[in-house]
Amino acid sequence: MLTDKILKLKKEKDVVILAHNYQLPEVQDVADFVGDSLGLSRQAAKTPHKTILFCGVHFMAETAAIICPDKKVLIPDLSAGCSLSDSITISQLKEWKKSHPGAITVGYVNTTAEIKSELDYCCTSSNAVNVVKSIPKDKDVLFLPDMFLGSYVAKMTGRKNMYIWAGECHVHAGIRSDDIQKQLDSYANSELLIHPECSCTSQIMYDVAVGDYSNRQVQILSTEGMMNYAKQSTAKNFVVATETGILYRMQQQNPDKNFIPASKGAVCQYMKMITLDKVYASLFEEKYEVIVPKQIADKARVAIERMLAIS
Template identity: 70%
Template sequence: MLVQQTSALRDEIIRLKGERDAVILAHNYQIPDVQDVADFVGDSLGLARQAARTGSKVIVFCGVHFMAETASIISPDKRILIPSLEAGCSLSDTITAEDLRQWKGRHPDAIAVGYVNTTAEVKAELDYCCTSSNAVSVVQAIPADREILFLPDMFLGSYVSKMTGRKNMYIWAGECHVHAGITPDDVKRKLDSMREAEFMIHPECGCTTPIMYDVASGRFAGENLHVLSTEGMMRHAKESKSRNFVVATETGILHRMRKQNPGKNFAAASDQAECRYMKMITLEGVRDSLARDRFEVKVPPETADRARLAIERMLAIS
C-alpha cells in the first residue's frame, strides 16, 4: 500500500511540475524519495548554479531555508518554493547580521568570507560567499596581506586556514550539530570494521580536526583518507577503484552514492548523523508546494541586492 501511495505521489508531482513549468532541486541530504523525484540533486554550490541557469519559472527547493533564499537572490524573477518553512539550519543560526556587523567593526579592514550556510541578511554583510567545495579557492583569491573573517563554521574555517597557510584568519565559533556529533569513537569503530575501506570526511566534521590537519600537512599523502565536500565525495566514489567506503557526513548522501555506484559499499561513519531539518521535506510537501504555492521564499530587494555580489563571487570561483 505504501509503495502504491509513493508511486501515486510521484506521478502527481511529475504532472504538476509539467503544468507549472517547474524544476525540483534537492540537496544530497534529502530523503531518498525526494531525491528520486528531483530534476537535480547536488550540494549547495551545485544547487545554486542550477537555480541560476534554469529556464523554469518555478523552483521547488528541497533543502533548508538559507538555500531557498540563495536561489531567490540569484533568480529574483522566479518563484522559489520550499516545502517546509521549518527546515532551518543549526549552523546558520549561530550568527546574525548584527553579530557580523559588530565583528567587522572590530576589524574594519578585513575581508568577510561566509559559508553559504548563512541567512540572506548575513550574506548581505559579506564580501565573499563560499561552500565547502570552493572555500579554499575563495580564500586563496584574496590578497595574502588582508585579514579574513571566516564564518560561521569553525571546523571548515580551521581546515581552510591550514590548507592555505593563512595566519591572518579570524574564525567564528559556529558548528553544524550533525557534523559536530560524529565522534572519534564512531569513526574508529567503523574504520576498524572496514579496514580496506577508503575514508571520506566532510570538512565540517569537528571530531576529526586533528586528522584534517594531518591531511593538510601531507602526513596522510597516498593513504585512503580524503577531506571532501559532498559533491567531491560523489566524484571520488565514482572515480575510485575501491569497493568499500566509510563516509563522514549526513547519511542522506549514501542513497545517491549507492544509486550511482552499484557494486560498491558505502557505510556511514555514524548512523546517527541525520539532519532533522533536511528530513522535514517530504513527497507530500513537494506535492503541496506545486499544487498550492507553498511556501514562497522571497528576499527583500535591498537585502538581495547587497547579498548578490558575494554569491556571484562564489559562483565565479571554482
Template identity: 55%
Template sequence: MTNREPTPVVPRPQVPHRDLLQLEVLTDETQLRADITRLRLERNAVILAHNYQRPEVQQIADFVGDSLGLSRQAATTDADVIVFAGVHFMAETAAILNPGKTVLLPDLRAGCSLADTLTAQGIRDWKARHPGGLVVTYVNTTADVKAESDYCVTSGNAVQVVESLPPGVPVLFAPDRFLAAHVIRVTGRQMDVWDGACHVHEAIRPEDVQGQQAAHPDAELLIHPECGCSSRILNAIPDLQLYSTEGMIHRARASAAQEFIVVTETGMVTRLQRDVPGKTFIPVSRAACCEYMKMITLENIRDSLLTLQPRVTVPDAIREQALKPIERMLAIG
C-alpha cells in the same frame, strides 16, 4: 455465586496481510510521484534537492547536488517555479538569484543549526573592529548575513576563494569553525574564525570513525571538512584528504577501493549509491541525520506545487546586497 452476563465476543479487527500493507504504501507513493510529475509540468517547475534529502525525494528531483551545484542550477534555470528540497537558506539563495521566479520551500520549519549561529550584526561588529577587512561566509547563512559579506563559499570552493584574496588583509571566516580549520590548514592563510558548527557534523566523533574502520578495515575514508572529528583524525592521518560532498563522488569514482566509510550526513550515502553503482558505502553513524533536511517529503512537495506555497522571498534591499558575494563565489568556481 451470582449470575453474570456472558462477556460479549468482540471480533478482532482484520489486519491486512503484510504484502497488502506494502502494496498500499507503494501505491500511495506511486500516486504522489504521478501527482508531482503532472504538477511539475503544469507549473513549469524544477525540483532541486540537496544531497542530504530523503532517498525518495532525491529520486524525483531534477537535480541533486551540494550547495554550490544547487546555486548554479538556480542561477541558470528557465523554470517559472523552483521547489527547493533543502533548508531555508538554500531557498533564500535561489530567491536572491531569481527575483522574478516563485521559490517554494515545502516546509518552512526546515532551518539550519549552523546558519543560526551567525547574525548580520555579528559581522557588522567585526567589520567595525577591522576596517578594510574582508568577510567570507559559508553559503549556509541567512540572506541578511550574506548581504554583509564580501564572498560566499561552499565546502567545495572555500579553499579556492580564500586563495584568491589579496594578502595582508584581515579576513573573517564564518560561521563554520571546522571548515575554517580545513581552509587554514590547506592555504596557510591566517583568519579570524566565527565559533559556529553544524550540530550533525559536530556530533560525529573520532570514535565513530575508528569503530567503522575496525569493522571495515579495507574501506577508504570520505570525510567532510565540516565534521567535528576531522581535526583529530587528521592528527592521526596527516596526509588524509577531506572532500566536499561533490568531491566524495569524484573520489569514489576514481578510487580503486570498493568500500567507503562516508563521514557526513547519512543522506549522502543515497547519492553515492546512485551515482557510483557497484561499490559499497557505509554511513559513519546512523545518528548523523539532519532532522531539518528530512522535513521535506513527497507529500509536502506535492502540496507546495499544488498551492504554490510556502513561498520564500527576500526584500529587494537585502537581495541586491546579498547577490554580490554569491556572484563572486560563482565567478571564482
C-alpha cells in the same frame, strides 16, 4: 501514486525541483537535479523554468531567490532551518566587522540572506579554500560561521591573519574520530571520505600527516566532491563522514560499492522535514514562496556571484 502526481504536476506548472544530497530518498527521486549547495545554486542560476521548488533548508531557497529575482522560489516547509545558519546574527556580524576594520568577510553559504548582504564573499565547502586563496595575503579575513571548515581552510591556505567564528553544524560536530575509527577497523581496505564541517577534520589531517592512517586513502571533500571521488575510485568500501542522506545517491550511482556511515546518528532533522506530501502540497498550492527584500538581495547577490565565479 504520489510520485507520479508530482512528476505530472511539475511538468504542467513548468517547475524545476532541486534537492540537496541530504534529502529523503523519495524526495531525491522526484527531483530534476540533486547536488550540494554550490551545484544547486548553479542549476538555479541557469534554469529556464519560471518556478523553482527547492527541497533543502531555508537558506538554500533564499540563495536561489537572490540569484533568480525573476523567478518564483518555493520551499515545501518554511520551518526547515539550519543550526549552523542560526549560529550568527546580523548584529553579531556587524560588531565583529567593526572590531576588524578593513578585513575581508567570507561567509559560508549556510547563512541567512541578511548575513550574506554583509559579506564580501560567499563560499561553499567545495570552493572555500580557493575563495580565501583569491584574497590578497596582507588582508585580514573574517571567516564565518563554521569553525571546523574555517580551521580546515586556514590550514590549507597557511593564512595566519584569518579570524574564525565559533559556529558549528550540530550534525557534523557530532561525528567523532572514535566513530570513524571503529567503522574503518570493521571494513578492510576501506577509504575515508570526510566533510570539512566535521569536528574531527583537523585531528584527522594531523593523524594523516604523522602516518596514523598508514596507506589508507583519506579524502576531505564537499558532498559533491565525495560523489565524484566515489565514482572514479577503484576501492569497494567507503566510510562516509557526513549527513547520512548522501548514501542513497552514492549507492545508486555505484551499485557495486559499499558505503558505510561514519555515524548512523548523523541525521539532520531539518533536511528530513521535507516529505513527498509536502512537495506535492507545495506544487499544488504554490506554497511557500521565499521572498528576499530587494535591498538585502541586491547586496547579497554580489557575494554570491563572487562565489559562483570561483571554482
